[in-house]
Amino acid sequence: MTQFVVKPGVKNLQHDGEKLITTHCCYCGMQCGMHIRVNEKTGKVVGVEPRYDWPVTLGKLCPKGVTAYQTVDHPERITKPLIKKNGKFVESSWTEALDLIEKNFKELQAKHGKDALSVFGGVSMTNEKCYLVGKYARVALGTRYVDYNGRFCMSSAAGGFMKTLGIDRGSTLPWPELEHTDCFFMAGSNTAECHPTTIQWLWKARDKGAKMIVADPRETPTARIADVHLDLKAGTDSALANGLMHLIVKEGYVDEEYVNERCNNYEELKTSVEKFTPEYTSKITGVSVGKLVKAAHIFGRSPRSVVMFARGVEQQSKGVDNVCLYTSMALLRGQIGKFASGVATFTGQGNGQGGREHGQKADALPGYRKIDNPDHVNYVSGVWGIDPAEMPKAGVSAYEMFDEIQKGNIRAMHVICSNPAVSAPNNHYIWDGFKKLDFMVVSDFFLSETAEFADVVLPATTWAEDEGTTTNLEGRVIRIRKVKDPIGDSKTDWEIMKLIAERMGKGSYFNYDNVPQIFEEFRIASKGGKADYSGMTYERIENEDGLFWPCPSEDHPGTPTMFQETFGTPDGKANLAAVDWQEPNENPSDAYPHILTTGRVVFHYLSGTQTRRTDFLMEQCPEPYAEMHPHLASKYALQDGDTVFLETKRGSMSVKARITKAIREDHVFIPYHWGKELSVNKLTNPALDPTSRMPEFKVCAVKLKKA
Numbered sequence: 001m002t003q004f005v006v007k008p009g010v011k012n013l014q015h016d017g018e019k020l021i022t023t024h025c026c027y028c029g030m031q032c033g034m035h036i037r038v039n040e041k042t043g044k045v046v047g048v049e050p051r052y053d054w055p056v057t058l059g060k061l062c063p064k065g066v067t068a069y070q071t072v073d074h075p076e077r078i079t080k081p082l083i084k085k086n087g088k089f090v091e092s093s094w095t096e097a098l099d100l101i102e103k104n105f106k107e108l109q110a111k112h113g114k115d116a117l118s119v120f121g122g123v124s125m126t127n128e129k130c131y132l133v134g135k136y137a138r139v140a141l142g143t144r145y146v147d148y149n150g151r152f153c154m155s156s157a158a159g160g161f162m163k164t165l166g167i168d169r170g171s172t173l174p175w176p177e178l179e180h181t182d183c184f185f186m187a188g189s190n191t192a193e194c195h196p197t198t199i200q201w202l203w204k205a206r207d208k209g210a211k212m213i214v215a216d217p218r219e220t221p222t223a224r225i226a227d228v229h230l231d232l233k234a235g236t237d238s239a240l241a242n243g244l245m246h247l248i249v250k251e252g253y254v255d256e257e258y259v260n261e262r263c264n265n266y267e268e269l270k271t272s273v274e275k276f277t278p279e280y281t282s283k284i285t286g287v288s289v290g291k292l293v294k295a296a297h298i299f300g301r302s303p304r305s306v307v308m309f310a311r312g313v314e315q316q317s318k319g320v321d322n323v324c325l326y327t328s329m330a331l332l333r334g335q336i337g338k339f340a341s342g343v344a345t346f347t348g349q350g351n352g353q354g355g356r357e358h359g360q361k362a363d364a365l366p367g368y369r370k371i372d373n374p375d376h377v378n379y380v381s382g383v384w385g386i387d388p389a390e391m392p393k394a395g396v397s398a399y400e401m402f403d404e405i406q407k408g409n410i411r412a413m414h415v416i417c418s419n420p421a422v423s424a425p426n427n428h429y430i431w432d433g434f435k436k437l438d439f440m441v442v443s444d445f446f447l448s449e450t451a452e453f454a455d456v457v458l459p460a461t462t463w464a465e466d467e468g469t470t471t472n473l474e475g476r477v478i479r480i481r482k483v484k485d486p487i488g489d490s491k492t493d494w495e496i497m498k499l500i501a502e503r504m505g506k507g508s509y510f511n512y513d514n515v516p517q518i519f520e521e522f523r524i525a526s527k528g529g530k531a532d533y534s535g536m537t538y539e540r541i542e543n544e545d546g547l548f549w550p551c552p553s554e555d556h557p558g559t560p561t562m563f564q565e566t567f568g569t570p571d572g573k574a575n576l577a578a579v580d581w582q583e584p585n586e587n588p589s590d591a592y593p594h595i596l597t598t599g600r601v602v603f604h605y606l607s608g609t610q611t612r613r614t615d616f617l618m619e620q621c622p623e624p625y626a627e628m629h630p631h632l633a634s635k636y637a638l639q640d641g642d643t644v645f646l647e648t649k650r651g652s653m654s655v656k657a658r659i660t661k662a663i664r665e666d667h668v669f670i671p672y673h674w675g676k677e678l679s680v681n682k683l684t685n686p687a688l689d690p691t692s693r694m695p696e697f698k699v700c701a702v703k704l705k706k707a
């Protein structure tokens with residue numbers, strides 16, 4: 001539905017000969033409100049206007065948001081199916097591409113069983129599409145092997161929230177309340193570069209006297225404005241959180257009434273934090289005793305605080321422990337379930353929240369149901385109209401699918417909306433896996449590094465060429481509107497899944513003519529689950545500035561604040577974490593003496609498929625670099641701009657050195673938005689968290705030399 005929302009008093013928003021379509025940015029979990037400008041004559045997307053009346057982002061956009069529209073009619077869009085012939089891609093018709101997919105999928109299943117096929121999904125897609133990916137894998141292909149890129153993103157936060165709070169909703173409070181918070185404790189989040197439009201809320205709060213504590217090995221733009229910067233060693237968050245809780249307990253900052261009434265394990269927590277004296281904590285983390293004490297006092301004395309974290313603490317082989325401990329800090333202070341306070345992880349991708357709730361995960365079914373729970377299987381089978389006995393069992397996590405390729409169990413893969421050739425850890429293993437596959441299909445709108453490995457590339461559409469819903473980092477479900485018709489012969493992801501389902505003889509289960517029909521089915525599939533969307537309609541979502549789940553009936557107002565009375569655990573109480581610090585999987589040694597950590601810059605998005613094709617962003621940041629402290633650089637006689645050769649146990653690369661005091665002396669940081677010889681994931685460690693199966697992107701041991 002087209003809607004024109006022009007703020008009263010704002011002139012010139014409506015340009016002559018153009019229409020404005022109200023939607024949200026396609027990139028990060030902020031899902032900033034925007035209007036896309038379309039030329040009425042040519043039908044082409046020509047620009048963007050910020051949406052001032054969107055309550056979460058109030059007209060702010062970051063450098064990626066203001067250029068996102070340029071990907072829609074980009075000259076490098078794939079507009080026809082591509083088939084690899086003699087090592088080269090040739091444009092084909094849909095019939096020819098689908099014939100080839102049908103033949104290979106059927107032959108491989110006949111020879112090796114149903115589970116020979118696999119699906120690797122992604123959460124830059126709408127809820128409707130993410131929901132369909134799980135159904136496509138299990139009903140159309142009949143395979144157990146489905147997982148998605150959120151495994152590399154939100155899985156440790158999800159695992160930690162499930163353990164402590166019983167429900168994984170990324171934020172327990174709505175974003176506009178941040179303005180009224182007294183203290184932000186932020187760990188492993190480069191907010192100013194990765195969720196830039198959040199910063200306005202922090203500044204508003206600071207104008208009223210709020211304090212900020214930032215835990216990061218780097219002095220990020222966010223750390224620079226903090227009252228205390230806890231410059232910890234990567235991989236020591238559990239020690240830091242335990243050390244701060246030691247002080248919170250010792251100084252009498254615990255909200256005893258809240259903890260007694262609403263939490264389990266308080267005695268166990270007190271015992272386990274006992275040894276984390278400031279001196280002991282300082283020795284492990286490298287943070288000074290003075291900073292630890294100052295941070296504990298600020299946090300402990302703030303009436304309203306929010307504990308916030310992101311991938312810095314989650315992308316570790318103990319990421320779930322870190323999340324449980326940081327969440328426990330908020331619980332000790334009695335902060336969860338109240339106004340302007342709580343706990344939040346910064347959800348990464350546009351639909352990182354919704355995309356993890358509805359069955360793209362190896363072990364999950366829609367509504368945050370579990371595939372190993374017979375009642376859940378019965379319910380979802382009923383919605384899908386299949387025999388529960390036909391529901392495949394749980395598969396394996398994203399990285400572990402590549403182990404199954406090596407074992408010869410997975411023979412084909414359909415990658416939908418992800419670029420693991422760049423974004424998965426230990427790249428060489430991933431590339432080798434793609435080469436071993438008998439058959440590979442990729443759905444994308446650009447020829448990504450992953451698509452280059454494929455036998456068939458299917459031209460998908462961008463977010464602007466289809467409608468649906470996403471769920472932003474608050475847990476608010478919002479409307480994505482169709483801006484224009486698909487370019488060339490490209491098709492939406494749901495149409496592509498439907499076409500393949502028909503070829504696999506399962507067309508009757510994918511009988512959709514439009515997105516609202518998928519949404520209606522998905523509402524029912526989520527009904528009664530933890531992430532219940534059944535009370536939502538497109539109309540309500542539009543009229544009420546989005547709706548927060550759970551929203552179990554059409555007269556339910558949605559749930560902006562979580563856990564006001566009870567938690568999502570069986571006994572309704574939160575589980576405080578009594579867990580010790582454990583070392584990262586790989587530590588500096590004589591051979592690999594420094595710590596390598598990886599992450600993002602403001603100008604690029606994820607594997608860079610989109611932002612590396614955007615001129616302005618490439619001008620700002622054309623290539624990766626190794627950020628290092630002057631003391632470390634001088635050990636290797638490196639000057640700013642010199643080429644440095646870096647090597648870990650898994651791989652090596654050469655990049656320019658960027659010398660800055662804004663990083664710990666023993667660390668090197670490299671952004672990961674580039675592929676092939678410029679991909680830092682050739683170096684990263686695939687050690688997985690035991691619960692979330694998250695790889696340790698944030699810590700590994702590295703050696704350097706001047707190239």
Ligand SMILES: Nc1nc2c(c(=O)[nH]1)N[C@H]1C(S)=C(S)[C@@H](COP(=O)(O)OP(=O)(O)OC[C@H]3O[C@@H](n4cnc5c(=O)[nH]c(N)nc54)[C@H](O)[C@@H]3O)O[C@H]1N2
Pocket residue numbers: 028029153187188189190191193194195215216217218220232233234235236237310311312313346347348349597598599600601602603604605606669698699
């Ligand atoms: N510009 C931009 N914005 C994005 C994205 C993007 O690609 N580019 N991607 C989106 C997505 S999908 C995601 S997941 C989010 C990610 O958002 P963030 O998690 O904020 O981003 P990262 O750069 O991965 O990591 C954050 C910080 O963790 C720090 N860090 C490294 N190791 C440790 C550690 O052991 N402990 C602690 N406490 N900190 C550590 C790094 O120095 C870094 O500053 O951003 C979203 N927004």
Ligand SMILES: Nc1nc2c(c(=O)[nH]1)N[C@H]1C(S)=C(S)[C@@H](COP(=O)(O)OP(=O)(O)OC[C@H]3O[C@@H](n4cnc5c(=O)[nH]c(N)nc54)[C@H](O)[C@@H]3O)O[C@H]1N2
Pocket residue numbers: 122124125149150152153154311315348349416417418419420422423424425443444445446448460461462463493598599600605606607608609610672680681684697
């Ligand atoms: N070293 C290191 N590696 C990391 C991380 C890190 O911090 N350090 N972070 C990890 C994190 S948090 C994440 S989220 C992952 C993300 O890693 P990826 O999953 O690789 O993310 P994208 O680059 O967004 O890849 C999405 C691909 O799908 C395409 N696409 C976008 N929208 C659509 C759509 O609607 N339909 C279809 N069919 N295609 C679409 C894009 O063109 C792009 O090629 O990377 C992880 N990798």
Ligand code: SF4
Pocket residue numbers: 025026027028029030031032060061062063064065066194195196197
């Ligand atoms: S903050 Fe995120 S959602 Fe907002 S404009 Fe930037 S990339 Fe887009």
Ligand SMILES: [Mo]
Pocket residue numbers: 152153154348349
């Ligand atoms: Mo992410």
